Amino acid sequence: MTLNKIKKFLNAQILCKHRDHNCDIKYAKASDLMSDVLAFSQPFSKPEALLITGLTNKHVIRTCEIAGVCAVVFVRGKNPSTETIKLAKDCKIAILTTKLKMFEACGILYSNGIKSSSIKKGK
Amino acid sequence: MQSKTVFQQKYKIKGGDFVNAGESSCKIRNILKEIGIDADIVRRLAIVAYEAEMNVVLYAKHGIMYLFIYPDKILLKIEDKGQGIKNINLAMRPGYSTATEEIREMGFGAGMGLPNIKKNADVFKITSKVGKGTALEIIINLNGKNG
Ligand SMILES: Nc1ncnc2c1ncn2[C@@H]1O[C@H](COP(=O)(O)OP(=O)(O)OP(=O)(O)O)[C@@H](O)[C@H]1O
Ligand SMILES: [Mg+2]
Numbered sequence: 001m002t003l004n005k006i007k008k009f010l011n012a013q014i015l016c017k018h019r020d021h022n023c024d025i026k027y028a029k030a031s032d033l034m035s036d037v038l039a040f041s042q043p044f045s046k047p048e049a050l051l052i053t054g055l056t057n058k059h060v061i062r063t064c065e066i067a068g069v070c071a072v073v074f075v076r077g078k079n080p081s082t083e084t085i086k087l088a089k090d091c092k093i094a095i096l097t098t099k100l101k102m103f104e105a106c107g108i109l110y111s112n113g114i115k116s117s118s119i120k121k122g123k
Numbered sequence: 124m125q126s127k128t129v130f131q132q133k134y135k136i137k138g139g140d141f142v143n144a145g146e147s148s149c150k151i152r153n154i155l156k157e158i159g160i161d162a163d164i165v166r167r168l169a170i171v172a173y174e175a176e177m178n179v180v181l182y183a184k185h186g187i188m189y190l191f192i193y194p195d196k197i198l199l200k201i202e203d204k205g206q207g208i209k210n211i212n213l214a215m216r217p218g219y220s221t222a223t224e225e226i227r228e229m230g231f232g233a234g235m236g237l238p239n240i241k242k243n244a245d246v247f248k249i250t251s252k253v254g255k256g257t258a259l260e261i262i263i264n265l266n267g268k269n270g
Contacts, residue, residue, distance in 0.1 A: 032230060033230055033231070033232070033233035033235070034177075034230040034231055034233070035174065035231065035233040035234075035235035035236045035239055036233045036235055038170050038173070038174065038235070038239050039233075039235050039238075039239055039242075053230075055229075055230045057229060057230065058141075058142075059141075059144065059145065059229060059230050059231070060230060062144070062145035062146075062148075062149065062173070063145075063173075063230070065149055065152070066145070066148060066149065066152065066169045066170060066173045067166070067170070068162075068166055068169075091149075
């Protein structure tokens, strides 16, 4: 699913584009805990992965970079700081914001074919 | 027999420094990517470095992360000065965390950091002295995956 489609489904705004604007999102993970995001690193670490979160600080972007996630959706209408946006630009990670709640955003994406990222062993 | 070091670097980590937290791990990730290390290994090493770096930022006064790249493996050492860990077995348990509410609001404190490190490392050693500090040693093998 392209970022533009996700934008439409979630009635979202794109605050920062991915270098490959047509990147095809296949998997998603929803969490507000960074280590939890990193525990689900495959296939979450593939460039087709999206993070859905209610946190908007810089650490979310760093975690996406470490996990190799290409886009993040901020839910509940939260707007990230300019600092967060700048880091996302530097790391080439896309940011979308939606007024939807986490559960609603997940439900919509799930019912439109985005798969859950599952835990796999690290090695 | 110890094989020759191809590359080494050290990174200082300051306790409580949330502005730069994670930067060293991102630098390490970029170095590994640039020299053409297998993507899966880069991902594992980045996760390990990041979790270890964040623990120093969250729980210690200051620390140093050493990166050694050998032809057949990558060695990461993280040594910090700080409060140390009283019960390592407990700290290693998934879900165990002493993070404050403030830390949790930033997105840390799932109690998954050390378990994540162990899961992604081929060799993982942790030693700690209460009131002194903590040291981690992590090896990830390259398995000849990098030609
Ligand atoms: N370098 C360290 N110095 C002192 N205590 C530490 C250090 N690293 C870990 N700990 C202790 O071990 C606990 C578990 O660490 P772990 O990284 O697994 O989880 P966490 O940091 O609490 O949460 P998460 O990593 O999921 O954000 C910590 O809550 C802390 O009490
Ligand atoms: Mg931790």
